[in-house]
Amino acid sequence: MSDCIVIGGGVIGLLTARSLHLAGLDVLLVERGNLGGESSWAGGGIISPLYPWRYSDAVNRLAEQSKTLYPELAAELQSESGVDCELLNSGMLYTDTDELEVARAWGQKWNQNLELITDRQMLERIEPALHPDIERAIWMPDIRQIRNPKLVQALRSSLQTRGLRCIEHTEVKEILSSGGKVLGVRTAEQDLLADKVIVASGAWSARVMQGLGKIDVEPVKGQMLMFHGEPDQIRTMVLSQGHYIIPRRDGRVLAGSTLEKTGFEKQITDEATKTLSADAAALVPLLAELPIERQWAGLRPGTVNGIPYICAHSEIEGLYVHAGHYRNGIVLGPASAQLLTEIVLGEKTFCDTSDYSMSAAH
Numbered sequence: 001m002s003d004c005i006v007i008g009g010g011v012i013g014l015l016t017a018r019s020l021h022l023a024g025l026d027v028l029l030v031e032r033g034n035l036g037g038e039s040s041w042a043g044g045g046i047i048s049p050l051y052p053w054r055y056s057d058a059v060n061r062l063a064e065q066s067k068t069l070y071p072e073l074a075a076e077l078q079s080e081s082g083v084d085c086e087l088l089n090s091g092m093l094y095t096d097t098d099e100l101e102v103a104r105a106w107g108q109k110w111n112q113n114l115e116l117i118t119d120r121q122m123l124e125r126i127e128p129a130l131h132p133d134i135e136r137a138i139w140m141p142d143i144r145q146i147r148n149p150k151l152v153q154a155l156r157s158s159l160q161t162r163g164l165r166c167i168e169h170t171e172v173k174e175i176l177s178s179g180g181k182v183l184g185v186r187t188a189e190q191d192l193l194a195d196k197v198i199v200a201s202g203a204w205s206a207r208v209m210q211g212l213g214k215i216d217v218e219p220v221k222g223q224m225l226m227f228h229g230e231p232d233q234i235r236t237m238v239l240s241q242g243h244y245i246i247p248r249r250d251g252r253v254l255a256g257s258t259l260e261k262t263g264f265e266k267q268i269t270d271e272a273t274k275t276l277s278a279d280a281a282a283l284v285p286l287l288a289e290l291p292i293e294r295q296w297a298g299l300r301p302g303t304v305n306g307i308p309y310i311c312a313h314s315e316i317e318g319l320y321v322h323a324g325h326y327r328n329g330i331v332l333g334p335a336s337a338q339l340l341t342e343i344v345l346g347e348k349t350f351c352d353t354s355d356y357s358m359s360a361a362h
Ligand SMILES: Cc1cc2nc3c(=O)[nH]c(=O)nc-3n(C[C@H](O)[C@H](O)[C@H](O)COP(=O)(O)OP(=O)(O)OC[C@H]3O[C@@H](n4cnc5c(N)ncnc54)[C@H](O)[C@@H]3O)c2cc1C
Pocket: 007, 008, 009, 010, 011, 012, 013, 030, 031, 032, 033, 034, 035, 036, 037, 038, 039, 040, 041, 042, 043, 044, 045, 046, 047, 048, 170, 171, 172, 173, 200, 201, 202, 203, 204, 205, 208, 221, 222, 223, 224, 256, 257, 258, 297, 298, 299, 300, 301, 323, 324, 325, 326, 327, 328, 329, 330, 331, 332
């Protein structure tokens, strides 16, 4: 018997398990595959929604809270696991500038550093590899990135060091409840009992919840390319028309990503290779010369507005939903785990929770 079972070991489940463990609960995490092996590994690790001004306050307030939590989290994880998650201040250049006024208003509201750059020399100082035809861009110098595969590796190791129990390669088949109260979960091998159960199963969360109330979370496939470059060839993240590049510290460069509603399949396609590489080279021509080392796809836990569920179940006592972070699970994760922990413990929450409830629009 545990205090709490977390279903799913992506970044959301891992952060939630760690946070509840730190709060003193006896936590068991159950993962169908490898910890962190799905969307949380496949993502880009930009610590900001792509165009934050297009999102609601419900998303922005979590993003802002996470941004303040990340430096300490990354330092704690490094000391607990020895893994450097590569939290880097690379900044982001937005070469599409048509939403400048809305972006400026957003920047003022959320106190974010944001400026329009129209001087080509200045743009070259920020990113010497930028395409020569680009003459204006919105510059947000404070946007960070984290190397998400290292983040999940560090979280995994942190949980092990802390003695938190994780069962991998074990699928939860059913959530057990009786008389309006949760009892635990059923796997193929056994029933695991707990007072509280948290659904943090990413794109599969609606399936895991089947028969226990509807949540609107569906898989949205995203494909990504990785180029093999040298360190410091490209410095900043660059974004245009929803496609971006993310230069890693070791010289690898990610180019993403597609948005495809094709169910639970994760095939990579030649069409995505062509589109993503052409769009990346239109931002930084050097990328046309670099070899593509790898291409992959992940399933984002999609919601219509990108607002996650962070809530107690409306009818079943002890059941909680922590899912639907869509394109922003890495950026929202730390704040979202903090909020869910406060809800589980019945503590004062750091923000209003109504936007994240089962009955709110997501
Ligand atoms: C291409 C791409 C780019 C992205 N870029 C960014 C970015 O730059 N910044 C950002 O913030 N976000 C980004 N994201 C989104 C981010 O990756 C996701 O929002 C986040 O990883 C969701 O985390 P999660 O833990 O909810 O889901 P997942 O990581 O998918 O984890 C869910 C876990 O639940 C497990 N599971 C499912 N069913 C069961 C079951 N029945 N029993 C046990 N376990 C189960 C799965 O095996 C899985 O490991 C990107 C995503 C993609 C695909």
